[in-house]
Amino acid sequence: MIKLTEVTKDYSRRGRALDGVSLHVRKGEFVFLTGHSGSGKSTTLRLIHMADRPTSGEVRVCGFSSELTSDREIWKLRRKVGCVFQDFRLLPGRTARENVEFALEVTGSSRTEILPRANRLLAQVGLSAKGGAFVEELSGGEQQRVAIARALVNDPPVLLADEPTGNLDERASRGILELFRELNASGMAILMATHDLEMIRAYPKIRTLELSEGRLVFDSAAAPAPAGRSGG
Amino acid sequence: MHAMREAMAAVRRAPLLTALSAAMVALALYVVGLFAVVTFNLHEALSRVEERVQVVAYMRDDARDAEIDLAREDLMEMEEVESIHHVSKDEALRVAREDLPEFEDLFAAMEVNPLPASLEIGLAPGFRTPDVTARIADRLSIYPFIEDVRYGEEWVDRLHLLQRIGALATTILGGAFAVVAALIIGTAIRIAIFARREEIHVMRLVGATNGFIRRPFLLEGALTGLMGGILASVLVFVSHALVSRAVFRLDWIPWEWVLLGIASGAFFGVLASAFAVRRYLREV
Numbered sequence: 140m141i142k143l144t145e146v147t148k149d150y151s152r153r154g155r156a157l158d159g160v161s162l163h164v165r166k167g168e169f170v171f172l173t174g175h176s177g178s179g180k181s182t183t184l185r186l187i188h189m190a191d192r193p194t195s196g197e198v199r200v201c202g203f204s205s206e207l208t209s210d211r212e213i214w215k216l217r218r219k220v221g222c223v224f225q226d227f228r229l230l231p232g233r234t235a236r237e238n239v240e241f242a243l244e245v246t247g248s249s250r251t252e253i254l255p256r257a258n259r260l261l262a263q264v265g266l267s268a269k270g271g272a273f274v275e276e277l278s279g280g281e282q283q284r285v286a287i288a289r290a291l292v293n294d295p296p297v298l299l300a301d302e303p304t305g306n307l308d309e310r311a312s313r314g315i316l317e318l319f320r321e322l323n324a325s326g327m328a329i330l331m332a333t334h335d336l337e338m339i340r341a342y343p344k345i346r347t348l349e350l351s352e353g354r355l356v357f358d359s360a361a362a363p364a365p366a367g368r369s370g371g
Numbered sequence: 372m373h374a375m376r377e378a379m380a381a382v383r384r385a386p387l388l389t390a391l392s393a394a395m396v397a398l399a400l401y402v403v404g405l406f407a408v409v410t411f412n413l414h415e416a417l418s419r420v421e422e423r424v425q426v427v428a429y430m431r432d433d434a435r436d437a438e439i440d441l442a443r444e445d446l447m448e449m450e451e452v453e454s455i456h457h458v459s460k461d462e463a464l465r466v467a468r469e470d471l472p473e474f475e476d477l478f479a480a481m482e483v484n485p486l487p488a489s490l491e492i493g494l495a496p497g498f499r500t501p502d503v504t505a506r507i508a509d510r511l512s513i514y515p516f517i518e519d520v521r522y523g524e525e526w527v528d529r530l531h532l533l534q535r536i537g538a539l540a541t542t543i544l545g546g547a548f549a550v551v552a553a554l555i556i557g558t559a560i561r562i563a564i565f566a567r568r569e570e571i572h573v574m575r576l577v578g579a580t581n582g583f584i585r586r587p588f589l590l591e592g593a594l595t596g597l598m599g600g601i602l603a604s605v606l607v608f609v610s611h612a613l614v615s616r617a618v619f620r621l622d623w624i625p626w627e628w629v630l631l632g633i634a635s636g637a638f639f640g641v642l643a644s645a646f647a648v649r650r651y652l653r654e655v
């Protein structure tokens with residue numbers, strides 16, 4: 140589903156953002172990507188939805204390779220990979236429903252389909268009642284749900300989330316996580332960048348990858364359980 | 372649908388810029404249009420002149436009929452010669468009186484006919500060129516009874532030259548305005564792209580095709596060009612009507628040319644915005 144092989148990313152002058160990262164996220168898997176600020180989490184996600192290209196190494200996502208996919212083909216990949224961000228990136232001055240409708244319209248849904256599908260997506264993220272509210276009138280958690288609904292317009296097999304709970308309080312964060320778990324239960328692979336260790340600890344069954352200074356330093360699926368726990 | 376709505380929205384967002392772009396396109400096409408009118412009329416005049424391309428050989432009053440007949444036979448054998456018309460002194464005077472009625476008094480008062488008799492040599496189709504005319508004229512001047520040979524070479528050459536000067540001026544002026552028009556359209560597109568940058572970001576994120584993202588901007592360019600083309604047509608039409616009424620009568624160009632002009636305005640608009648889109652879409 141997602142496979143990085145020896146991926147290195149250099150940003151000119153400022154040095155290396157990723158250094159020989161190899162990782163594999165399987166179909167339907169839920170994975171946390173953690174690490175300190177500047178460790179390369181966002182860079183990894185950007186490479187996966189091909190907003191950027193690796194300096195060396197290969198990124199493979201849903202049958203698209205960073206080495207073979209041209210810029211004009213990236214839209215095909217984007218329909219397989221939904222993306223949400225810490226800052227939501229909703230269109231201001233529009234309602235929740237209009238934001239979802241916009242995404243449906245620009246990806247070629249037919250006129251008659253758009254409204255029912257937007258309503259269904261809003262229901263899926265638990266926002267049926269707020270569809271008519273303007274983005275500015277929604278709480279952070281609600282805005283993130285709209286962003287998630289928008290990310291689902293193409294029914295993608297993969298969802299990338301870059302610190303989706305970074306701007307949310309504890310309760311709202313939990314809500315988003317539960318929504319992700321539902322989506323994951325229905326078969327969607329999710330890769331979520333977060334530096335919220337509390338949250339990672341709250342979901343010990345979710346596989347966790349850790350980056351440090353651009354290197355992958357920990358994979359809970361490969362590593363033995365932390366000493367403290369196995370000893371107890 | 373989406374593209375049309377977006378393009379109209381862009382026009383409404385920056386109406387002044389759109390108007391300016393359209394005006395510049397109009398100016399460029401106006402210059403070209405004026406030239407088209409002039410060229411068309413020159414061309415018409417040329418073909419009219421060419422139809423009448425003839426060499427006129429004025430004869431001495433003492434030319435003898437036998438001499439003249441011999442020369443006619445000789446000339447008729449040339450393939451370039453289509454017809455030879457003998458204009459007698461009387462006939463020349465009659466024609467002159469018909470053509471210049473305002474000098475009737477003068478003609479009536481004349482005791483001797485001052486006009487020479489002449490041979491009007493018509494050229495066969497395909498030979499009505501300055502070259503052939505000059506050749507025939509040379510040939511005629513050999514005959515001793517010929518006093519003078521006239522032909523329209525200068526006129527024809529001058530028309531050809533005018534046409535060339537006009538084309539050059541049009542290319543330079545029209546080209547300069549076109550460049551300015553392209554720059555303004557580019558600016559308008561850039562502003563439209565900038566105003567839409569959040570939407571464009573979302574479109575890319577959810578997988579709208581590049582064509583879909585570009586289309587509204589190309590359409591905006593097409594609309595601008597179309598407006599420019601229509602405006603230019605109106606301006607050329609009005610100019611033509613004014614000159615026709617006040618200065619001298621001009622033929623109106625074929626309507627196909629007008630349609631072609633408007634279409635090329637739209638095409639130019641698309642081209643200019645395609646260029647701008649390629650350049651600026653990457654920046655957002």
Ligand SMILES: Nc1ncnc2c1ncn2[C@@H]1O[C@H](COP(=O)(O)OP(=O)(O)OP(=O)(O)O)[C@@H](O)[C@H]1O
Binds near residue numbers: 175334
């Ligand atoms: N566009 C860019 N140009 C130059 N350097 C960049 C760019 N994007 C990221 N970097 C650098 O790459 C490194 C990794 O950045 P990245 O955003 O991936 O970190 P992160 O793990 O997401 O951090 P955070 O937790 O703060 O979001 C940083 O040193 C950053 O300064």
Ligand SMILES: [Mg+2]
Binds near residue numbers: 180181182301
């Ligand atoms: Mg980040």
